[in-house]
Amino acid sequence: MLETMRHSAAHLMAAAVQDLYPEAKFGVGPPIEYGFYYDIELPVTLTPEDLKKIEKRMLQLKNKGLGYERIEVPIDEAIKIMQEKGQTYKVELLNLLKERGSTAVLKETGDANVADSDEAEGASHVSLYKTGEFLDLCRGPHVESTKEIGVFKLMRIAGAYWRGNEKNPQLQRLYGVAFETKDELKAHLHMLEEAKKRDHRRLGQELGIFTISEEVGRGLPLWLPNGTVIREELEKLAKEEERKDGYLRISTPEITKDKLYYMSGHLPYYRDDMYAPIEIEGVEYFLRPMNCPHHHQVYLSQPRSYRDMPVRLAEYGQVYRFEQSGALSGLMRARGFCQNDAHIYCTFEQAKDEFLKVMHLHARYYDMFNIEDYYMLFAKPDLHKLDKYVDEPEQWAAASKVIQQAMDESGYPYEEAEGEAAFYGPKIDFMIKSAIGTEYAISTNQLDFLASERFNLTYKGQDDKEHPVYVIHRAPLGSHERFVAFLIEHYAGAFPTWLAPVQAIIIPISDRHLDYAHQVYKQIFEAEVPTALGGARVELDDARESMQKKIRNAQRRKIPYMLIVGDSEVESDTLSVRYRSGVEKREVPVAALIDRIRTEVKSRRDLGE
Ligand SMILES: [Zn+2]
Ligand SMILES: [Zn+2]
Structure with a gap:
């Protein structure tokens, strides 16, 4: 298995480091x-x-074909052995293992490899x-011989606090593939190279898509005209796709009284994640971390x-969540973002x-954006650990079944993960891959059966009685921030x-073609093209520069059509x-x-050459 081989490579790296630096003290080394x-x-x-x-080294x-020899010992003996070797971090791990x-x-x-899990x-x-x-100190398994480890490369070094705590010493984390x-x-390696070239933070600046100003604040992107x-x-x-599916648009404010979040259950538990x-x-008002309670x-x-x-109520809704500054990354991880939301x-x-229907909507979008590689990840609750969520096993089972049936009927690929559901109902994450194979959620x-109780959401049935409402949370295009970051890379x-x-x-080409250029501009500008x-969206480059330079500029800006006019x-x-x-096409x-532009805009699909 690939994971076993990668984990065995971590031992091999540690062995090489110990050879070259006998004073080295080792923390943990899991596969990733x-x-x-x-x-x-x-x-x-x-x-x-x-x-x-x-x-x-x-x-x-590796070429010596070293083995991975397993030695079983009482924990106190292991502590003694590691103490003698001066491996203080391993001693610490062993004590933790012994006590907890x-x-x-x-x-x-x-690191799941230190000892048998759970x-x-x-x-x-x-x-x-x-x-x-x-x-x-390891539970295994490993390959039999270092010769079985395929090809590897050490990539980079980063700092990492021992046991993830800033108060502990900082170790050097050596990454390899x-x-x-x-x-x-x-x-x-090619994929990494491509990803660097396509980095949305760099391209986003170069193409005038967004900027982040320290004056405004971290994690609060400013959208530029492009x-x-x-x-x-x-x-x-x-709006067009949701209209077809019977959604109604609404518009709601970005702040609300604390009371609404006590009703939803965000307060007091998620206070740290909010502004x-x-x-x-x-009265305390919070910037909203999600749109649901408003809806x-x-x-x-x-x-x-x-x-x-x-x-079906839809809104592109702006929300704010407090993310640690270390976790922020351009548009991909921001503190303020605008969601393609609906309930x-x-x-x-x-x-x-x-x-x-929501699944089909996703598929329509993916088709439009040429996202070929996608699947649904279904987070089922682990029914044995239900108290972690909420104690309503029948409700959970019923809601999970609804999702399961919808997934089966949809025919789209899906995977299941146990024990990772959100706290108010089972959910599906849509996982998509960009053109270079990077995967994003x-x-x-979500299928939410708790909102009905918390907010008293009901409808009057044919029997004249009030019945609970089920709420589907959905946001196929994610947030503008994350989705555009994805599209830039894609x-x-x-x-x-x-x-x-x-x-x-x-x-x-030269000044004497300017009159005609203006005429062409007017014609395109005034034409009926159904853009937002x-x-x-046409420009005229009348700068006093050579044609070659203007073409290079336009290429850098990745403009689909350059219209060259000369004699x-x-x-x-x-x-x-x-x-x-x-x-190039002449005449x-x-x-x-x-x-051509009109057809491409209308169909949201580029024509061939
Ligand atoms: Zn191991
Ligand atoms: Zn929601």
Whole structure:
């Protein structure tokens, strides 16, 4: 198994480090996605050159075909052995294991490999593994011989506090990747290279999509004109698609009294994740961390009968959550963001079909954005641990069944994960992959049976009695912030015409073509093109620069169409169209270019070349 091989590589790295730095003290070294790491205390700060040396030593040890020899010992003997070796962190782990069991070790170190999992009580025996001269506290398993470890590469060094606590010493975390074959490693490195080129933080600045100002505050992105165009196109899309599915649009304020969050259950538990309150007339008001409670109030604004159901309320709603500053990352992780939110209020009988419709909506969007690789991740509650959520096993089971049926009927791929449901109902995360294969969770669907009780959400049935309402939370396009960050990476900034902030730029070859250029501009500007702004987004580059320079500028801005006008174009009343890809078409009538843009905008799909 890949994970076993990667974990075995962590031992190999530790063995190499111990060879080169006998004073090294080892923390933990679990496998991670693509590879492994090990936290190590060293008398020197490692440089990239040192990593190369360690990697070389690893290769030498690997080729010796060292084994992973298992030694079972009473825990007190293990403590003695590690004490003699001066491995103080291992001694600490062993004591933790002895007193509080492996659950505590996992919780504090994030390493599941130290000892057999899920023992809340102290351990009496442990296993040690010996690879060459290196002895580690580990439960295994490993490969049989270091020769079975495929190709690996040490990537980088970062600081990491021991047991994740800032009060503890900082260790050096050495990251490596490991794969079965050279080609896989190569593909991975290529992906990393691409991801760097497509980094939304860099491209987002270069393309004028967003900026972050320290004066405004961390995690509060400012959308620049180009980014705002993309937002508005996404909102137009959402409005059109939601209209087809019977949603009604609403608009609600971004703050609310504390009372609403006591009703929803966000207070007092989630206070730390919210912005501190503002006091007005002796009442605390919070910036909203989600839109649901506001929407529930809209639902409650009038009596509802079975004939009104389902009620689908949609809003692109701005919310604020307090994230640690270390966790912030451009648009991907912000403190203020605007969600493609909606809540569907329905009867239990309607829940499955409504859930299914939401899945189809996701699929329509993915098709439109050429997101080919996606699946639903279904978080089922672990019914044995229900008190962790709320003690309503029948409700949980019924809601889970609804989701399960909808998933099966949808035919879309899904996976299940036990014990990770949200606290007010089972949920599905939609996992999508960008064009370079990076996976993101952009949106979540929830089936909520608790809101009805907490907010007294009911409808009058045919029997004239009040019945509880089921609430579906959904946000297929996530937040503008996360979704646009994803799209920047996915398209490498080269947005399809319908999303491109500037769709066409006119480049006159010299001043004597300016009149004609203005004429063309007017024609395109005034043409009927159904963008969010009510017309094509066209620019005229009349700067006193060479044509080549203007083309390079337009290419850097990733504008889909460069319209070059010179003598022959003026003469024939046409354009030379240069596509972003480099393809050139001569003698294109202006009307034909407008048609092309219109078709691409309407269908939200680029035509071929
Ligand atoms: Zn191990
Ligand atoms: Zn919600």
